[in-house]
Amino acid sequence: MSELLTVSPSPHIRSARRTSHIMLDVIIALIPALVAACVIFGPRSLLVVSVCVAAAMLSEWAFERITRRPNTLGDLSAVVTGMLLGLSLPFNMPLWQAVIGSAVAIIIVKQLFGGIGKNFANPAVTARIVILVAFSNSAPQWINPVDGVAGATPLERLGANQTASYLQLFLGEHGGSLGETCALALLLGGVYLVVRRVITWHVPIAYLGSAALLSWAFGMDPLYQLLSGGLMLGAIFMATDYSTSPCNPWGKIIFGVGCGLITMLIRAFGSYPEGVSFAILLMNILCPYIDRWTARKPFGGAVKA
Amino acid sequence: MSLFRLKGVRTPHRKNTAQMPAVRMPAAQEVVIPMSMHIGAPATPLVKAGDTVCVGDVIAEAGGFVSAPVHASVSGTVKSIGEFLLTSGKKVPCITVVSDGMMTVSDCVKPPEVVDRESFLNAVRASGSVGLGGAGFPTFVKLNVKDPAQVDTVVINGAECEPYITSDTRTMLDRAEEIEEGIRLLQTYLGIGQFVIGIERNKPECIAKMQELAARNTAVKVVSLPSVYPQGAEKVLIYHTTGRTVPAGKLPLDVGVIVMNCTTVAFLAQYVRTGMPLVEKCITVDGSAVKCPQNIIAPVGTALKDVFAFCGGFREQPAKVLYGGPMMGIAVVSLDAPVIKNTNAVLALDEQEAKMPSPTACIRCGACVNHCPMRLDPAGLSRALEREDAAALIKGRVDLCMECGCCSYICPASRPLIQQNRLAKEYLRKKKAREEAREKQKAEAAKAQPQVQQEEGKQ
Structure with a gap:
């Protein structure tokens, strides 16, 4: 018998796309928002985001080092978490608070549950809530970049019967977190992600659509609601996180509508001006149930299990 | 036609050889013919070492109902009857023939007399034909339907959805007349009224060629399929060409369909014309x-x-x-x-x-779920196997997995999903066998119990 060859079970070819490619696509999709943040809020934006990314990567490395798990920095998911968290913070955020937020996101929300793919809550969203709650007294006010003075976000201003123009909202020239103000940049990123098939349209459209519909039903201005606050950032980048959102199309739609409903309920009736983070976190918790409800019947297997 | 398409993956095509008509290679010095080149019982050798054989001679007869005869593929001398290790790990006898280089055709090779259903089916059996698409199910068994009225459609598989392979492409281009003749045979002798040829869209030449054929025979319809793997998988092909769903655990026959590879159809015509079996x-x-x-x-x-x-x-x-x-x-x-x-x-x-990338953690992207043609949840099944949850595996219908490999192909974390499905099926099989053995033991013990008591009573 001649030399033995390698045998392995089929399939013998794999698609070229790896986890790191998907994460890289998300990073690319976030770049317009990052650029917009630098233009609107100045170079400190880049510093805040960089600190978050560095802290997230360091937390991941250190945790895996201490627990002797394989290093997963190469999959770039920590970079995505850091970027998302950084972009959902105000530009004058004390850096030490940003560092704590990143560590919470990576260590508590992600790694303690088993690392990538095993976390039930979105790390960036949860860390943002932690920061909001923990540092509510000392956290800086959202700055209005146009006049440079501490001022309310459009949603807070709405409460005070002041409004920003649609164009201002669309381009992001108003107060808010770094990455959430410029709807144009976020939409660009979203289109990129859909075109690259990293995400599907279901969650963002269901989220934004239901939010618009409900704001109209609650007697609010739908367009103003869509363009302000963290809705775009949340709907396109955070509610579409793989680990914490359903995987079937119908599940995604239910998830998106649920997010829209909770967001608008908080905005309309809650004491917080913004409800995106809470909405996503609450729906994250429901995700396993939604997955179970919407599990598809196997082809030809509808008879009995 | 189907309303919804079953999912699949877009693999590279790599049909590098599509423009190359097949070249006949000269006989090698020696051929090794295994007795199991089909699904079912291995064939039984009829020759012994030292016998002289010619091309087309029967060297082994069907070893059961689901089996097929084997013929000599070269002329020469039988060197030995040995043992052959199949890729499945089973060992079957094999016949080694040393070629004399003459390729002398046997006297037995003459066109069979085909006049009716029975003689046609006998010819199919004698031809040694098996499903040439890859599965190798004996054609005779497939065509020998108990109730002929049950079948109204033959789906001819010209999808050839695997990358690289173009042998069916060449059949459709170079042997279109034989496919046409094969269809006529099935029409005449089995009374099948409808033929659907399914071809992936990446083979426009084949579609055109088969449409010419369809223009001459009203019973034939050509369906162009998307270039998405696995169009050629039996259940997927039936659904996309006829809109019929084969229920779980049932056969295509149950929805009135027989699926045949285009090369098998061409071979049947060739056999009826020349009498040269599958060599x-x-x-x-x-x-x-x-x-x-x-x-x-x-x-x-x-x-x-x-x-x-x-x-x-x-x-x-x-x-x-x-x-x-x-x-x-x-x-x-x-x-x-x-x-x-x-x-x-x-x-x-x-x-x-x-080279295969090594697996990393599942990121729950859902790609495997959204690309599974059978609408299973490969990642979920994989997790169920890891925690040895038989109930979840059964409920998740791992038995329906046809092992097409879409999940493993698409997984960005390179998880061995289809491999886990195979292990899961094996796990369920073993578990069932264990349980059955235990039941049997219990039953025997229960039977033995009264006797023991009686004996004790006597003492």
């Missing part, structure tokens, strides 16, 4: 390690090393050699493995192409 096979020889990829016609039993030598040898040392395409093909251990009846391609992959 040679058109195969695609390709892969990154092959010097001159091409389509060849090789006698059944030709060792792969002779096949590759005919194709100019290797560009570089092959790391993996496959029977069939890269999605469902089976890796062979040695180049001594022969071409068998249902081989439609042999691929030699170089080290780089054969």
Whole structure:
């Protein structure tokens, strides 16, 4: 018998796309928002985001080092978490608070549950809530970049019967977190992600659509609601996180509508001006149930299990 | 036609040899013919060492109802009857024939007399035909339907959805008349009224050629299928060509359909015309390690090393050699493995192409779920197997997995999903066997119990 060859079970070819490619696509999709943040809020934006990314990567490395798990920095998911968290913070955020937020996101929300793919809550969203709650007294006010003075976000201003123009909202020239103000940049990123098939349209459209519909039903201005606050950032980048959102199309739609409903309920009736983070976190918790409800019947297997 | 398409993956096509008509390779010095080149019982050898055989001589008869006879593919002398290790790990007898280089055709090879259903089916049985698409189910068994009225449609599989393989493409282009004749035979002798030829859209020439055929025969319809793997999978093909869903655990027959590969149909016509049984096979020889990829016609039993030598040898040392395409093909251990009846391609992959990325953590992206043609949840099944949750595996219908490999192909974390499904099926099989054994033991113990008590009573 001649030399033995390698045998392995089929399939013998794999698609070229790896986890790191998907994460890289998300990073690319976030770049317009990052650029917009630098233009609107100045170079400190880049510093805040960089600190978050560095802290997230360091937390991941250190945790895996201490627990002797394989290093997963190469999959770039920590970079995505850091970027998302950084972009959902105000530009004058004390850096030490940003560092704590990143560590919470990576260590508590992600790694303690088993690392990538095993976390039930979105790390960036949860860390943002932690920061909001923990540092509510000392956290800086959202700055209005146009006049440079501490001022309310459009949603807070709405409460005070002041409004920003649609164009201002669309381009992001108003107060808010770094990455959430410029709807144009976020939409660009979203289109990129859909075109690259990293995400599907279901969650963002269901989220934004239901939010618009409900704001109209609650007697609010739908367009103003869509363009302000963290809705775009949340709907396109955070509610579409793989680990914490359903995987079937119908599940995604239910998830998106649920997010829209909770967001608008908080905005309309809650004491917080913004409800995106809470909405996503609450729906994250429901995700396993939604997955179970919407599990598809196997082809030809509808008879009995 | 179906409203919703079943999912699949877009694999690279790599149909490098589509424009190359098959070249007949000369007989090798020696052929090794295994007795199991089909699904079912192995054939029983009828010859012994030292016998002289000619091309087309029966050298083994069907070993059961679901089986097929085997014929000599070269003329020469039977060297030995040995043991052959199948890719499945089973051992079956094999007949080694040393070629005399003459390729003398046997006197037995003459066109069979086909006048009615029975004589046609007998001819199919005698031809040694098996499903040439790859599965190798004996054609006679497939066509010998108990209730002929049950079947109204024959779906002819020209999808050829695996990358690299073009042997069916060549059949459709070079042997269109034989496909037409084969359809006529099935129409005349089995009374089947409708024929649907399913072809992937990446073969426009084949679609055109088959449409010419359909123009001449109103019973024939050509359906162009999207170029999405696995269009050629039986249940997927039936659904996309006829809109019928084969229920779980049922056969195509239950929805009135027989699926046949286009090359099988062409072969039947060829056999009825010439009487030459299935002794040679058109195969695609390709892969990154092959010097001159091409389509060849090789006698059944030709060792792969002779096949590759005919194709100019290797560009570089092959790391993996496959029977069939890269999605469902089976890796062979040695180049001594022969071409068998249902081989439609042999691929030699170089080290780089054969290299598999190592698995990383599942990121729950849902790609496997959203690409599974059977709408299963491969990642969920994989998790269920890891925690040995038999109930979840049964509920998740792991039995429906046809092992097409879409999940493993698409997984960005390179998880061994389809491999886990295979293990899960094996796990359930073993668990069931264990439980049955335990039940049996219990029943026997219960039977033995009263006797023991009686004996004790006597004392």
